[in-house]
Each structure stands twice: as structure tokens, then as C-alpha cells.
Amino acid sequence: MKPHRILALVALLVLSAGMAEAACYADYKAKRDNPLRLHYGVIELPDQACSGAQAAAQAISGRIGRDGWTLLNVMSIFGPEGLDERRASAGQFYLRY
Numbered sequence: 001m002k003p004h005r006i007l008a009l010v011a012l013l014v015l016s017a018g019m020a021e022a023a024c025y026a027d028y029k030a031k032r033d034n035p036l037r038l039h040y041g042v043i044e045l046p047d048q049a050c051s052g053a054q055a056a057a058q059a060i061s062g063r064i065g066r067d068g069w070t071l072l073n074v075m076s077i078f079g080p081e082g083l084d085e086r087r088a089s090a091g092q093f094y095l096r097y
Contacts, residue, residue, distance in 0.1 A: 024050035026077045027086055028060050030069040039069070041093030042086050050077060063097040 026049075027042045041064070049059035053074045061071045076082075087094050 023080055024077060025079070025083060026056045026060060027075040027090070028056075028064075029072040029075065030060075030064050031072055032068050032070065038072075039093050040075075040090055041097065042083065042090040042095055043097050044095060045077070053077065060097070 024045050024047070025042055026045055027040065029038065029040055031038050043060055043063065045056055045059055049055045056074045056077055057071055060074065064071060
């Protein structure tokens with residue numbers, strides 16, 4: 001294999017490894033009954049839950065469910081670049097779970 005192709009392959013592998021380790025987050029809406037309470041939150045997801053809304057929903061439901069919350073919906077899945085813009089809206093539920 002030619003040196004420039006080896007270098008390109010190594011660069012691709014390094015970039016792929018960095019992207020695989022990048023953190024992923026989701027914002028969601030949840031509720032608790034008796035009395036009815038609603039919240040909007042931001043949560044860091046494990047790598048296996050970053051693949052889509054269904055995987056994220058399973059991870060989120062398990063974590064918030066321990067405190068009696070029921071997941072209503074996953075709004076979006078995003079990277080660290082989306083954290084700052086959601087911090088104020090999530091309030092006490094910003095990275096709580």
C-alpha cells in the first residue's frame with residue numbers, strides 16, 4: 001500500500017474513534033401524577049442509546065422512572081454543542097439524571 005493511502009487510512013481511523021467517543025445528549029419531556037407535574041430535562045446518554053429516539057427513550061425512562069417520572073417524549077438527540085442553549089430551559093433537570 002502506498003504511504004499516502006496508509007496515512008489517509010490512519011487519519012480516518014483516528015477521526016472515527018474520536019467520533020465514537022463523543023458524548024451525546026437528549027432533551028425530553030416527562031410527567032409525574034398526583035399531583036400532575038411536568039418537566040423538561042437534558043440528559044447525557046450512554047453510547048448505545050445515541051443511535052435513535054427509541055434507544056434514547058429506553059435509557060431515559062429507566063433513569064427518570066426511579067424518581068417516579070414518566071417519559072412523555074424525546075425531543076432531540078444532540079452533541080455537546082447543544083448543551084448551553086438548553087441549560088436555562090432545563091433548570092434543575094439539566095443533566096440531573
